[in-house]
Amino acid sequence: MDTKVQTAANAGWADLFAGNNKYKAIALALGVLLHVTNIYIVATIMPSIVREIGGLAYYAWNTTIFVVASIIGSVVSTRLLSVSGPRKAYRWAILLFVTGAVISMAAPTMYVLLMARAVQGLGGGLLFALSYGMIRIIFESRLWAKAMALVSGMWGVGAFVGPFVGGIFAEYGNWRTAFAVILVIGVLLLVFTEFILPAKHAVGAKTPVAVGKLVLLLFSALAVSIGSVMESLAYNLAGLVIALLLIVLLVRSERGSSVRLLPTGAYRLSSPLGMVYLVIVLLALVAAVEIFIPYFEQTIHGFTALEAGYLTVLVALGWSAASMAFSGVNAAAVMKLSLIGALLMVAGLAGMAWLSGMAYNTYVLAGLCVSLLLIGAGIGLPWPHLVVRVFSLAPPNEIELTSTSITTVQLMAMTFGAALSGLIANAGGMTHPGGVAGAMNAATWLYGCFIIPPALAVVMLLTKISVRKPGVVRQEMAEAEVA
Secondary structure, three states: OHHHHHHHHHOOHHHHOOOOHHHHHHHHHHHHHHHHHHHHHHHHHHHHHHHHHOOHHHOOHHHHHHHHHHHHHHHHHHHHHHHHHHHHHHHHHHHHHHHHHHHHHHOOOHHHHHHHHHHHHHHHHHHHHHHHHOHHHHOOHHHHHHHHHHHHHHHHHHHHHHHHHHHHHHHOOOOHHHHHHHHHHHHHHHHHHHHHOOOOOOOOOOOOOOHHHHHHHHHHHHHHHHHHOOOOHHHHHHHHHHHHHHHHHHHHHHOOOOOOOOOOOOOOOOOHHHHHHHHHHHHHHHHHHHHHHHHHHHHHOOOOHHHHHHHHHHHHHHHHHHHHHOOOOOHHHHHHHHHHHHHHHHHHHHHHHHHOOOOOOHHHHHHHHHHHHHHHHHHHOOHHHHHHHHHHHOOHHHHHHHHHHHHHHHHHHHHHHHHHHHHHHHHOOOOOOOHHHHHHHHHHHHHHHOOHHHHHHHHHHHHHHHHOOHHHHHHHHHHHHHO
16 A cells, blocks of 8 residues: 555656657647637637627626536536547547537627537536546556646646637637637547547446536526526516525425535535535636626727737636645635635725726736736635635545535536626626726626625634634644645
């Protein structure tokens, strides 16, 4: 046992890229890179898209529908992998992804584009989940950590490549060619993986999927999105009410169920696990504001598509930098880190709301950059410790469910965030009256309203920290050491 642990610890990058391993590693990394790059390309070219084909009211739907479809893809990936094997599963994922790119490239209206985004999201979710899931299948255990680090690192690469590709094509007035680039890369990846990935693998026990509960979550997000495009405030509120009712129904269906979305105790705010999940949701919700940054900054401050795209990247940069810089902090300080992170997000959002009403100058640009970095850093600062905390608090017999639930909660929070941001932006005047005045008003409302989630987290965390007893602190530190 000690020998195996030592061997795994000594496995380096040279081992991962030795022999045929390098081709397998490249294949999985490119799958995630394709998915992430597509996300940032579309975020960058969306202002150009709505200028040509219309559909400004459905701006946020592109993200909502894509993420919803990605969740479905990630959930069914395990079943597809066990039935079809790695090679065929990856083939289906890429084919769906490039099919969505082809439809997007030719989309004459926003409705067709939304359909394409659903297809692409399904393929992207499969690509994303399969790239992570196949690490345990095609690599020796000693290489898992390095392979996971390589695949995860593609988020940073995609965050810089996506805005560059999207910005270049958007500035030359040819956003459709950006989807053509995605198509070409996808086809090349398909050909590459046909010769690299194994056709079959040993099938393990099939884990049941809570399909009905997942459907409730997805429909609740869509209810907010549908309500957001209605001009009547009554319909806007109706969408929110329906979403809340569906969530209540979901929570009730989880009680005593053997097939769950979240581990036992996740829905009780009185439990430490429930508190951690709620903090994750409140912080992850705010990440959705980045989908409107390219449109607001191009419309309000006159940035080019490329410049606005790289402003959006600052959120991801702040997230990654803070996560890496504070990953070595004692895990027992998770609540204090979360409190600091939430305060940083409040400051960043307040800065964005204030600057959105100001004319462009060098100081405004500097303020925007700092504000966006603060928003990203606020999420990234406690994020690794929150994930570790979830694992330390979850029941031992639900570890696999807990691992899946973290991704599900994060994606669903981002989905609801996108839906809510669309509702607020539309109600704030983005479509009526539209133009610069409408964008300024919508931006102020959007950033201002999204201060509420991290502010709630601040209040809860301050309350929690103030009532903790020394014995509880010692217990939490012991749990952190075990984790």
